[in-house]
Amino acid sequence: MRTEIFFIIMGMAAVTFFTRFASAVLFRQTGVPTWFERWMKHVPTGILTALIMPALLLPKGYLDISIHNHYLLAGIVATVAMYRFRNAIVTMSLGLVAMLSLRWLGV
Amino acid sequence: MENIGKEFPCAQVSSEFWIGVRDSIPLVVGVIPFGITCGIMALAAGLTSGEVLLMSICVFAGASQFIAITMLGAGINGWGLIVVTTLLVNLRHLLMGASLAPYIIRLPVALQALLSFGMVDETYAITIDRIYKKGYSASYQLGANALFYSAWVLSTAVGVLLSGYISDPLAWGLDFAMPAIFLTMLIPRLVSPTAVVVCGVAAMVAIVGMLYLPGQWYIIAACVSAAAVGGLMEKEVKHAN
Numbered sequence: 393m394r395t396e397i398f399f400i401i402m403g404m405a406a407v408t409f410f411t412r413f414a415s416a417v418l419f420r421q422t423g424v425p426t427w428f429e430r431w432m433k434h435v436p437t438g439i440l441t442a443l444i445m446p447a448l449l450l451p452k453g454y455l456d457i458s459i460h461n462h463y464l465l466a467g468i469v470a471t472v473a474m475y476r477f478r479n480a481i482v483t484m485s486l487g488l489v490a491m492l493s494l495r496w497l498g499v
Numbered sequence: 500m501e502n503i504g505k506e507f508p509c510a511q512v513s514s515e516f517w518i519g520v521r522d523s524i525p526l527v528v529g530v531i532p533f534g535i536t537c538g539i540m541a542l543a544a545g546l547t548s549g550e551v552l553l554m555s556i557c558v559f560a561g562a563s564q565f566i567a568i569t570m571l572g573a574g575i576n577g578w579g580l581i582v583v584t585t586l587l588v589n590l591r592h593l594l595m596g597a598s599l600a601p602y603i604i605r606l607p608v609a610l611q612a613l614l615s616f617g618m619v620d621e622t623y624a625i626t627i628d629r630i631y632k633k634g635y636s637a638s639y640q641l642g643a644n645a646l647f648y649s650a651w652v653l654s655t656a657v658g659v660l661l662s663g664y665i666s667d668p669l670a671w672g673l674d675f676a677m678p679a680i681f682l683t684m685l686i687p688r689l690v691s692p693t694a695v696v697v698c699g700v701a702a703m704v705a706i707v708g709m710l711y712l713p714g715q716w717y718i719i720a721a722c723v724s725a726a727a728v729g730g731l732m733e734k735e736v737k738h739a740n
Contacts, residue, residue, distance in 0.1 A: 396576060397550050403582035404567060405557035411589040413615035415596030416603050420611075424601045431730035434697045435598035436627040438725025439591070440685040441701035442718045443620060446709040447678040455710065463675060470679045471686065480683035484525055487679035488672075495672040 466491035512638045519642025522629070526621050527646055529676030531654045532668040533561050538658020539665075540565065544572025548659045555655040559648060560619065562715060563588040584714075591718045594726075595623045602635040610637060617644025621677070628684045693732045701725040 424432075448467040449455060459465065470487030477483065534555070541551035546568065554564055563585040570581055595618060596603075603611050614637065618626075625643040629636065658668075689695050701721040708717030 393547065393549050393553070396578070397546065397571070398553070400567070400571075400576070400578055400581050401550070401554045401557055403578060404554070404560075404563065404585040407582055407586040408558050408560045408563065408589050408592075409616055411586065411592040412596055412618045413612060415593055415600050416611050416615055419597070419600040420604045420608075423604070424597075427730075428597070429601055430733060431726045432594075432598040432601075433733075434694075434726045434729030435594050435722055436624075436631070437685065437688050437694055437697050437729070438701040438722040439595060439620070439718065440624060440681050440688075441698050441725065442705040442721035443624075444678045444681045444685060445702045445705045446717065447674075449706055450709050455706070462672070463678070466675055467678060467682065470682050474683055474686045478687075480680070481525070483683045484676065484679045487682075488676060491672045491675040491679075 462491055462494040465494060515636045515638035516642040516645075519625070519629075519636070519639035519644075520646045521642075522639075523622070523625055523643040523646045525676065526625065526680050527650045529673055529680070530561070530621060530647065530650055531657075532671055532673045534651050534654025535658035535661065535665075535668045537561070537564055537568070538655045538660075539662045539668075540572075540658075541568050541655075542659060542662045544568050546571060551659060552652070552655060555652050558585070559616070559651055560585070560589055561651070566714075588715050591715060591722065592618060594719065594722050595620075599623070599626065602630065603637075606637055614640055614644065617641070617648055619647060622647050624681060624684055631688065693729055696732060697725045697729040700728045 444467070448463045449457065449461075451461065451463040457464065466487050469490040470483050473486040474480075474483040537555065538548075538551055541554070542548065546554075551568070554567070558564055566584055566588060567581050570576075570584070575581070596615060599618070603614060606614070617640075622640070622643045626635075626640045629639050685698065689698055701724065704724045705717050705721035708720040712720060
C-alpha cells in the first residue's frame with residue numbers, strides 16, 4: 393500500500409461520507425422546514441428520471457435514438473411491460489430478456 | 500412511525516431487515532458487473548489489490564471510484580484534484596440525504612451515520628420506493644445497504660481475482676438491470692399531472708445536461724429543476740383550491 397494512495401482513498405471516503413451525512417446533520421437540530429419538505433418530495437422522481445434517461449438514451453455518452461440502441465429498445469419493452477402488468481419482477485425479466493436477446497442476436 | 504427501531508419487537512426489526520435485503524436482490528444483479536469492472540480496471544491502472552479493496556470498503560461509491568481509478572491510471576495523482584472531483588461527483592447525495600432527512604433525523608445519531616454511509620443511488624431508490632409504498636423503516640434501509648455494501652466489496656474482490664481471465668463484464672448487458680428497475684419504481688409515481696410534468700422536466704434537463712454539463716452535474720441539475728417545478732406547481736394547485 394503506497395502512502396499517497398492511502399491518503400487519497402481516505403480523502404475520498406471522507407468527502408463521500410460528508411455528502412451522504414451532511415443533510416441529516418444540518419436538519420437534526422432544526423427539523424426539516426415544511427416548504428423544504430414540499431420541494432424535496434419531488435427529488436425521488438427527479439433522481440429516478442435522471443438515472444434512467446441517460447442510461448437509455450445515451451448509453452455510450454452520445455444521444456442515440458435508433459434501433460441500434462439496445463438500451464432504448466429494452467427500456468421501451470420494460471416501460472410497456474410495467475404499464476401492462478404493473479409488476480416489477482415481470483417488467484425486469486422482460487426487459488432483461490429483451491436486452492440479452494438483442495445483445496446476443498447482434499441486431 | 501416515530502418509534503421504529505425503538506419499541507418494535509426485535510423479531511419485526513430483523514424481518515424488516517431481511518425484507519430490505521430480499522427487495523434489493525434484483526438491483527444488486529446490475530451492480531455486480533460494475534464491481535467486477537472496478538477491480539479489473541484498478542489493476543489495469545496500476546493499483547494494487549489491497550488499494551482497490553480498501554477503496555471499495557471505505558469509499559463505496561461506484562462513479563467516483565471509476566473516475567479516481569481513471570485519473571490514477573492516467574498519472575494524475577494529486578490529492579486535492581482527486582478528492583475534490585470525488586466531492587463534486589457525490590454532491591447529488593446531499594439532495595438524496597435531504598429528501599430522506601425527515602425520516603432519518605428521528606433516529607439515534609450512530610444509526611443515522613451508518614444509514615448515511617450506505618446511501619448510494621440504488622439503496623436510496625429502494626428506500627424511497629419502500630417509503631412510497633409502505634412507509635419508512637430504518638431496518639429495511641439497513642438491509643438494503645448491507646446487501647449492496649457486501650456485493651460491492653465482494654464483486655470488487657472477484658474483479659481483482661478474475662483480472663486477466665475475463666474482459667469487460669459491462670458488455671454482458673446486465674447493466675440494463677439498473678434502469679429497468681428504476682423504471683418499475685418511477686412509473687407507479689406518475690399518477691398526478693404534477694408528477695408527470697416533474698418527470699418530463701427532469702428527463703429533458705438530464706439529457707441536455709448529460710450532453711453539455713461536465714461529470715455528473717446532470718443529475719443535480721435534473722433534480723433541482725424537478726424539485727423547483729414540483730414545488731411551484733403544488734403551490735399553484737393549493738392556491739387554486
